[in-house]
Amino acid sequence: MFATASPTRPDSLNADQRRAVGFRGGHLLVVAGAGTGKTKTLVARVVDLIEDGADPSRMLLLTFTRRSAAEMLGRVAAATPDGAAAQVWGGTFHSVANRLLRMFGASAGLPPDFTVLDHGDSTDLMGMVRTEAGLGERAKRFPRKETIAGIYSRMVNGQAKLADVLEVDYPWCTNHAEDLKSIFAAYTSAKRSHHVLDFDDLLLFWRGLTASRVGRAMAGLFDHILVDEYQDTNPIQSDILRGMCRTQPAEDADGTRRPPTQMCAVGDDAQAIYGFRSASVANMWAYSTHFPGAEVLTLEQNYRSTEPILAVANAVLDGGTNRADDRHFAKKLWTTRTQGPAPVLATHHDEGAQARFVADAVLDARERGVDLRQQAVLFRSGHHGDVLELELTRRDIPYVKFGGLKYLEAAHIKDLLALLRIAENPADTLAWHRVLATMDGVGPATIRRVMLELGLSEEVVDPADPTAAVAGMAVADNNPARGDALTRLVGGDATFPAPAAEQAAELRSALGDCTGDGLSPAEQVERLAAFCALVFPHRYENSQARLADLSALAATAAGYRSRSRFLAELTLDPPGKTSDRAGPPHLDDDWLTLSTIHSAKGGEWRAVHLLHASDGSLPSDMAAGSQDGLDEELRLMYVALTRAQEELAVHVPLRYHVNRHGLDDRHVYAQPSRFIEPARHLFDERASTGQRSLDQTVEVEGAVGVGEEVDTLLASLWE
DNA sequence: AGTAAAAGGTTTTTT
């Protein structure tokens, strides 16, 4: 996705980088400012270690996304012969946890076939548990399932007490503390009884194992552990890393002597932007304590950006709160690229003007030879790109959006995936629940009954109220009958209300067709889409568009031979993030990147636009309450600015919608971001003209034929 | 009793 390395970046390493690459015999922390060749250094170190005779299969490379792991190992592969790179353990903390837990998890009582809940799944499970918890008593309006999941994750990641999390981050939920407690308890037991782990569990179980008897065996696996983006690790991950280190020489079963593990972390405290996930730069500051004797090296020469861009970024960072903490690893970025235009600070009347201005600028840059792929538009939160998306679509400018709404999280995609999951694992109660709920005339009561009939749940008598029989999710623990649910459905063991009769018949037939090896994953998606065609019209307004999306999913599935592989890859590596949704784009395709700042981490582009740089958006209103929150927003702005190589434009819409997708048309007037002030004199300030005057004519290619289209559209209304 | 439709609210960022 990201543009390739700048042509001005030399292939050789500078002196600091060489020291980081060649350092041996102990732990190492590389403090690497933005654009200082951090990735290149890490890659070179891996290559160097391999050339020095280190066993690649005993190296662990932890990165922030799977994409960057793949990219880095690809580069290692190019520099080392005979597929050594393929032996390196590479991936995110979560994917490595997944792998290790399948190796060692049995000792911790984990079933070998546990499955992983993605974010949407855990939220759904939380929702089901929530409705079952009977929040009726005094609760007026209970937090939504997303909020509950958010509270839970924050609590777990920060290892914080519920009361504290509520007080600090969710003050409007403090009334519900008691109900939340019982929901969390039920959620945890539901996960256990279904043999599933959520994302947080992956880390918690990994950490648990390092502290157990198995820990020694796991720590024996690696001689070198390399961690990218260390400033964004949280305390649990820090515990894991320490647990994975052999502090003493050890001897293998075959008698091979192993020196202590060498840890190498790379990070930039000025780019820490995952505090909301309880990541803390404290991990970096405590590095020498956590890994005794660690050498600390600093990379300061920036190869990415021109001097004017760097000056703005530095001024913004320095203009911040400037707390002593933030200066802990003092760095002064410098560059030899002095030539370049001053960054533009453009104010616009509203979001529409901002979008038009950016679209114009993007096209203009393309005229000047900057491909769309070398340009990016960044923003704080997913919906800030919405208006621009409309404008780009209108003008036929191709783009790919990262972050924000995810394809996989669209309800209709999840509907189909739930069907696939049933075929794969008939005991997946969560999937059954989702599918049943899509059918007409089927509500909570029918779902409960059908689940009983299928053997997915058992009647449970609540000891507190023996008269009420509750057939719940969190039951049927080791009931072997659960696996037979599909057989029972096809055999007609479950009855459905009249409105769902046809749908039920289709469900039986479709799921029946998908068992066995008869159909490829893509064919199964097509087959199951036939069921969706029956339920979508009542379920969604725009059912046609949603059904069409399922074909795109089938196209994605066409790349897979096995259904389980397809499902697993989809949770671990969702489309819309790493790859394009309908397969890899053609080589000659050129598209603009739209991305949240978070998702843009590590990326670089020749031209970068930052949208919505106004107070209230960046810094976000939500973060403005605390100094820590504001500090993180400042770093977020810094990350955005330092993505630019040659051209940078910061945009401030003075008037914009309060709500996300405004049915209501309330607006807010905002000031430019306070973070920009200290750097204002370094900008080339512009203002867009506001609304385009009505008599101005604009020629846009591709508009030919619109007239005919209008007539066709009109005709279709009465034909 | 149980489901569907209508009304009323909604705090970013992501593995």
Next chain:
DNA sequence: ACCTTTTACT
């Protein structure tokens, strides 16, 4: 646009 609660309807 989506989710939750309330109300209306079968």
